[in-house]
Amino acid sequence: MTDTAIWTMIAGLAVATYLIRFSFIGLLAGRRLPAVVTEALSFVPVTVLPAIIAPMVLLGRDGHLVADPQRLAAAAAALGVGIATRRMLAAIITGMAAYILLGQTGL
Known part of the structure; x- marks a missing residue:
């Protein structure tokens, strides 16, 4: 595997990780979750x-x-x-x- 492929994979995984976390933190910030979701979490x-x-x-x-x-x-x-x-x-x-x-x- 070339260095370019490795760095591309690292960058792609970093972006994917950021988007997954943003989906919970950024999109749900300031909103109240239903009681059943809060209890489950x-x-x-x-x-x-x-x-x-x-x-x-x-x-x-x-x-x-x-x-x-x-x-x-x-x-x-x-x-x-x-x-x-x-x-x-x-x-x-x-x-x-x-x-x-x-x-x-x-x-």
């Missing part, structure tokens, strides 16, 4: 975060289901802290710390 973070985290915890590098004790324990620690404190940052820091510490201990 409130569930987006709750559904997206597990969808991002679950594959990292449950799948190995080859894409197959793997029961890695280090990942499972770190996820359990993060989940416990998240439920107990209701603070996402505390849960993330706990999960990362547990993963690193368990890795250092050889689990």
Whole structure:
């Protein structure tokens, strides 16, 4: 692939990304959304975060289901802290710390 093709692709993707974001931010700015849409959008973070985290915890590098004790324990620690404190940052820091510490201990 030539440099021109790569830069053209990057520019095209940048324009597409801008237009997608503008469609929500620019066109809907200052308008009230219906209550049902606002309520539905409130569930987006709750559904997206597990969808991002679950594959990292449950799948190995080859894409197959793997029961890695280090990942499972770190996820359990993060989940416990998240439920107990209701603070996402505390849960993330706990999960990362547990993963690193368990890795250092050889689990």
